Amino acid sequence: MFEGAMFFRIVLSILLFFSSLNQADGLFAQEDSLTIQEIIVDGTSLRYFEPGSYYHSQDSILKVAFSTLPISDLLGNQSGVYIKSYGYGGLATSSLRGAGASQTAVVWDGIPLQSPMLGLIDLSRIPTSSTDLVSVNYGGSGASWGSGAIGGVITLNSRIPTVNGIHGNYQSSFGSWGFRNHQGTIQVQHKKISSVTRLFSTVANNDFPTPSGVNKNAHFAQRGYLQQLYYSPNNSHRVSFNVWLQDENRQIPPTSVQAQSLASQKDNAARFSLHWRWAGQSQVVQFRTGYFSEFIDYSDGQILLNARSNFSTIHTEFELSKFFSKQLHWQVNVINSGRKAQADGYEENISENIFSIFSGLRWNTKRLITQLNLRKEWQDEMTIPIVPSLGFNYTISKSMAGRLKFSRYYRLPTLNDRFWQPGGNVNLIPESGWGQEAGVTFKAANNWTWTSNIYHRLINNWILWSVREGSSIWSSNNIAAVRSYGLEQRLGYTFLLSSFKLNVQLSYDLSHSINIIPITKPRIAAGEQLLYVPVHQGSVIVGFSKGKLNGIYRHRITGEVKGINDSVSAFNLGWIRFDYSLDYKVGKTMPFSQIFIQSDNLWNNEYRVIERRFMPGRSFQFGISFNI
């Protein structure tokens, strides 16, 4: 037998090499790798890090830079993630590798966050400050994360406090159009117990000028409380308990062709999770459960409409990770997810249960990591295929690594797809298909990195709300098939001269997502690119630091997309931020503090992300933060 701790180090050393290569396009890749390390130690490595997949963890500086904004803004500034946004505070969903919003899984500390009613989560409702690490697995993994992990997986993870004592952070920021954000974090660790408390509040009038006047009825208010408690009685055991309470109250501004809007929406979310982990000599056992409840109250005084809906999910998961040798790692997860939902559009309250078994086997050799995953899922009324994936990471040379992955994907129809009246279709079957991807990462002389990926995916039985022949009712149907293929290029360069550090990243994404079956209603021709999927995206990020000054400039170019009514023109946006560190003393201590100023849409370009929706011109934010 071998020592467990030593074994973990061996495994980690292999994984970290790939992690650092995969994430070498981050400004500070090392920090991200360390965060990955913590996650791996949590024992969920086979799902969090799959050979053959391309990952990108948010650079810590970028994450700090977007700390006042939701993760939709953070991700929107990341290469290859297209955010379909209705403007600040408005609905924001993602498209990864040409997939739809409900084809991206979002996972918080191992538990899916998507609404079972819609199959997605509004990313504008997740403050960047509510999580420590935002990581994107491009291409996703149906075997690991189940339904909806087709285009990708966005994982939100928390760091476990590692330093004894009390530490805190407070930040206030103010900006254009009534923007105010206040947030604070307190970390406490005492012997076996640690705690992280986060509080955040954001208010914005969002009343930016538009060609026809001012963006009205656009007020946004959000507040949240997140509590994480950890108890580690010894080196083997750890129990954590998380509470995440949040509410939003947002007005919904009129479209550019609407005289006025009186619509508003209240969102309420309460999320609780409990996680127990035991690590033995050669195995890790975990139990995870979560209860998530969300309530949406949409009202429009103009049309006398009030629509309420709510859902709750109970996720329970048992995980066993077994290390048979230095090379062989096996993991099994038994997962049960119960969902309940209520909406005006449902004839009755809906409840369903999904039971899944995941198993993964990883084989490590000096140069090759191979992983085979299998997932089988059972739902009350649907037959779900067995979902496999097979991935490889191969160390070609000291500075070059390659990836290759084959996987099956699927997405269960949402509750709205099945039960919304009129049009819900209880006879829907899951969307499913196969995907292949390959990539290579090259790292030279510690200052050049280049990553290139290609992918292909074909999804059949794609669910669309449509009008079937002989019917006049819009209903959900398995009528489409979509082929997606593309190319991702990342090039990074870091220049160090004395105290001056310069980092430049270039990225380009080519994403074709083509409907291959002609559809009459909605009118989508064969060979037509999907709505709101840009074929071309590119960006340039320039980061520099000298002494107490840090700066980042990002320029993003998004190609034309096809919208529901019109095409949306290509646009380019500049975003810039400067941080300056201050030194001052409180008593004998020297708190770290910094001030910052940032500007979005720096060049004040007029642009739209969605047709008929105004987007703001140049905006500014400034703020100050303290670390104690």
Added chain:
Amino acid sequence: MRFFWFTFIFNCFSVRAHAQTISTFEEIAIPSGTNYLNNAGVSGYFQSGNTALPNTYDSQFQYWEGWAISKETNNQTPGFTNQYSAIAGSGVNSSNNYATGYSYSGTGIKVIGNAKGGVIEGVYVTNSTYTYYSMKNGDSFAKRFGGETGNDPDYFKLTVKAFLDGNQKPDSVEFYLADYRFNDNSLDYIVDQWKYIGLTELGNLDSLVFSLSSSDNGIFGMNTPAYFCVDNLTTADMTTVTSMNDANNHIKIYPNPTKDLIHIIIEQGQETAILRIFNMNGKLMENLTVFPGGDTINLSTYESGVYHIQLENSKEVYRKLVVKVD
């Protein structure tokens, strides 16, 4: 407007030997506690006068399509929660009931009874309140007509097609429920009152199909809500439209247009006839007996406009449109 004059001229020179029935929908009982009836039951039709209006109702989805009968008077609330309402606030002439049509693929009307195969004189139409405010102010799906600049040449058009024995007839009638295509934006309009559309141009028929089209379309089809309202659909018993000059030398009505007097001449030897004059809203203005030889009616107190003149004896009915001018 162009079609109206066509219809008018056509009617001025035509006469039919038929009886007239007006579908007012007043006889259809709307359940108490509600202002609409969107379920026609097992028959699948609302019947009024000589017309049958198809209705589809899905009890599972509580979804309706085709026609609903409404007495909704709230013409202030926009949105689909007020989908049964006519923007005029009532039926024609402040009547209670009217019919609201809803379909993105076309809404039919069957002509039944004695009128089947006959001519439809015309129908009053207006916008639904939902559609009116959607076009006027926009909503979360559809655009405000005129667009962001107010200059978009938007329109919302009702097209009426006729069918006889299952075959579509070549003629159709178009009516703009909203028209923003004018170079001068001050001429842009959205119909907010009942407007009469003459349908005699369509000739003999046994069914009509009303279809809507808009300048505001996306991949899901028309964004403008596909609703409109109708009332007082006038049918005539089956006959063949003939020219007055060809068929009716023994009756003369002149001058037309007139400022005040019209002369009704019935040839000697013909039967005494009942004369009725209706305004365009269907209101009876005169009801008197005309003897062979003729009579003169003074219209000087009438408002300027178009009037139906009907002469009926035991054998036939003659009808003519007369224009009263100032």
